Amino acid sequence: MSGKQLVNIEINGKKYSAEVEPRLLLVDFIRDTAKLKGTHIGCDTTSCGACTILLDGKSIKSCTMFAVEADGSKISTVESLATDGKLNILQNAFWEHHALQCGYCTPGMLMSSTFLLSRNPDPTEEEIREGIAGNICRCTGYINIIKAVKDAALVMSAETGKEK
């Protein structure tokens, strides 16, 4: 099929549909079609992870997928984390631990960490390093990011404990 194609993608619970060229990258759909600018483009060569989002619950680099391939899927971006302007536990831990300076890598770091914690609620330092290995930060030196993820895991497990 040549020419434009209709794609339907649900982003953060909202449905977006548009006629797009097959070569449109998912990150451009998110930023330009859905106008959600939280997802960043850093390297554009599948290396830095600034464009990381969750596609049907799995972390991927949205600069390395075509939007037509995401037709019918559900995506979460960094904008899905806070509710009514209130930071979620992970975001709050980043803030508390100075896990960002310029903030460029932060959306990707948050989404990679969200994926890690969704599979492994109590990661070791080594597992956190492994979980964010696809995300480059040029400011923090990673230590504070690792502390933040570890702390978020503790707070989350305390909260689930409370609920029980």
Add this chain to the structure above:
Amino acid sequence: MRPRPFDFYQPTSIKEASEILHSHEDAKPLAGGQSLIPMMKLRIFSPSEIMSLAKIKEMKPYISETGQILKIGAMATHDMIHRSDVLRNAVPVLSEAAGEIADQQIRNRGTIGGNIAHGDPSTNLSAALLALDAEIEVQGIEGTRIIPIDEFFLDLFTTALDHGEIITEFRVKASPHTKQKFMKVAKSDTAFPMAFVALNVGLSEGFVENARIALGVAGPTPLRALEAEKFLLKKRLDSEVITKAAQIATKDLEPPSDVHASEEYRKQLLSTLIKRGLSSFVG
């Protein structure tokens, strides 16, 4: 950079896919896109037609066990392979190799079919599958055929796949009793690998019964150290034998020289990895 425009096809059956590839000379299959899309963005490669494998009903990702044979669908992701308990027990070298590919995001998208079809000597799974003597099932307009992995890699980016053929499945024999190991050296997880090895050695009372040694980024294709494998047969893995095997395995190699490592350095790394790997199998 953005890729050049292309026409996009999304077949839902292997039959339909074969017909598209047969009638469209330039059509290129797209699996996880983790090798293809970066090349298209850099415009190193600009196919005018892309055919997605994602919606083909027979190609939904799977890992299954039939007696001693493990079957892995071509669309199984690196992450699925790495996390499969069945594979970790039966063919640990494959599970380890998949876990050492790039990073979590790339492992969530990249597939075993794409890793192998790419025909690149720096792909982890090609070494692991060589060490495991895998079989590759491919399908095209003429039907299905099986290609032994030893006959698959012909030259840099050149494989035994005919135009219009797609890889549908990999088969490996469960070998929980052999010693297996995958080891890689790279500057970081996402950096291009400097060297890696995949080892699969059967020992009986300390003596080598069979050995397969596969080397990554050691030449234009993924390759086996055939002479070293033969040398090891019926020998006890002591330090002298191990040193000699590493020397035989690397003496005639001509690995590429690039910004990541020089030819000479790659040879030393390969030799060291073989020695470390074999030593870990004893004592």
